Amino acid sequence: NAGVTQTPKFQVLKTGQSMTLQCAQDMNHEYMSWYRQDPGMGLRLIHYSVGAGITDQGEVPNGYNVSRSTTEDFPLRLLSAAPSQTSVYFCASSYHPGAGNTEAFFGQGTRLTVV
Amino acid sequence: GQQVMQIPQYQHVQEGEDFTTYCNSSTTLSNIQWYKQRPGGHPVFLIQLVKSGEVKKQKRLTFQFGEAKKNSSLHITATQTTDVGTYFCAGRAAGNKLTFGGGTRVLVKP
Numbered sequence: 001n002a003g004v005t006q007t008p009k010f011q012v013l014k015t016g017q018s019m020t021l022q023c024a025q026d027m028n029h030e031y032m033s034w035y036r037q038d039p040g041m042g043l044r045l046i047h048y049s050v051g052a053g054i055t056d057q058g059e060v061p062n063g064y065n066v067s068r069s070t071t072e073d074f075p076l077r078l079l080s081a082a083p084s085q086t087s088v089y090f091c092a093s094s095y096h097p098g099a100g101n102t103e104a105f106f107g108q109g110t111r112l113t114v115v
Numbered sequence: 116g117q118q119v120m121q122i123p124q125y126q127h128v129q130e131g132e133d134f135t136t137y138c139n140s141s142t143t144l145s146n147i148q149w150y151k152q153r154p155g156g157h158p159v160f161l162i163q164l165v166k167s168g169e170v171k172k173q174k175r176l177t178f179q180f181g182e183a184k185k186n187s188s189l190h191i192t193a194t195q196t197t198d199v200g201t202y203f204c205a206g207r208a209a210g211n212k213l214t215f216g217g218g219t220r221v222l223v224k225p
Contacts, residue, residue, distance in 0.1 A: 033213065040124070042203060042217035043158070050211050058212060059116065090157060097211045102146070104205075104213060106157040 002026050006091050006107035013081040013114045021076040021110050023091030029105075030096040032074040033058070034066065036087040037109075043090065049074055050096060081114045088112070117142045119206050121216035128194045129224050136219040138187040138204035147180055147187045148213070150203045158203060196223050 007022045025032065033048035035058075045058030049068040063085060065077040074093075078085060088111050092104040118141040128134050138147065146165045150158040162171055164180035164187060171178045177190040187204055201218040208214075 031211070035215070040217065042121075043205075043215040045212060045214065048212060056211070059214075092158075094213075097207060097213075101163070102148070102207070102213075103160040103163065104148070104150075104158075106159070109157050 004091055004093050004105050004107040006089075006110050008110060009108060011110060011112050013078070013112065015081060015083060015114060017081050019078050019081065021078075021089055021091075021112075023074045023076065023107060024072050025074075025091075025093040025105070026072065027093060027105065028071060029093035030071070031102070032068065032091065032093045033104075034064070034074070034076045035090045035092065036060065036085075037090060038087050046076065046089075078112075083114045086112060086114045117206070117208050117212065117214050119204060119214050119216040121204055121219055123219055124217060126219055126221045127224060128198075128221060130194055130196060132194055133190065133192045134194065134221070135188055135190045136202055136221075138189075138206070138216050140185045140206045140208070140214075142185070142208045144184050144206040144208055146207050147184075148205045148207075149178055149187075149189055150205060150215075151200050152203065152218070153200045156200075161202075191221075194221075194223055196225060199223050 034046040035043040047066040049055045091107040094104045149161040152158045169180040203218045205215045
């Protein structure tokens with residue numbers, strides 16, 4: 001069972017470049033989310049989705065886009081990278097928030113540096 | 116919007132001692148979860164609390180959910196070097212968002 005798979009693990013971008021961080025899960029989870037983790041800031045929610053075709057904004061959505069065309073995949077797009085987006089990005093998935101067990105499974109993370 | 120605060124931000128503990136980390140939400144929660152992240156790793160689920168006043172134990176870890184469902188605590192007894200890492204609480208209010216606290220980074224002195 002692969003769980004939550006994120007690619008790439010590391011990425012260096014130049015300011016202004018765009019890229020897509022990939023996230024896939026094989027647990028048939030309805031709920032998927034993206035967080036960024038900065039030193040001393042904990043995990044901040046960027047975007048989340050409760051099912052295919054449904055997405056919503058978290059605490060820090062500016063500069064990022066998401067889509068959810070399938071249950072399995074939830075890519076995160078950086079439209080025009082800025083140094084402030086240097087961070088570690090985590091994708092997570094779980095059963096729907098209304099379910100009894102909503103344990104979130106995290107991917108290994110993507111370490112992004114914008115120069 | 117919903118905010119989740121954790122204290123302390125850092126905890127230096129002598130091996131064998133006990134400590135507690137606290138979590139407070141600005142809004143009433145439907146449930147609260149706790150995660151552990153080892154250095155260089157990703158967060159790993161520890162437990163979920165749902166009921167007001169709920170207490171759950173996992174070996175040396177005791178988790179508590181407040182009566183008002185706005186605060187929670189994690190108490191670790193007889194700290195070991197394997198307890199090193201950052202402990203996060205995460206709360207879910209009426210909506211679907213899971214909001215994380217800033218974490219308590221635990222360092223253990225042997």
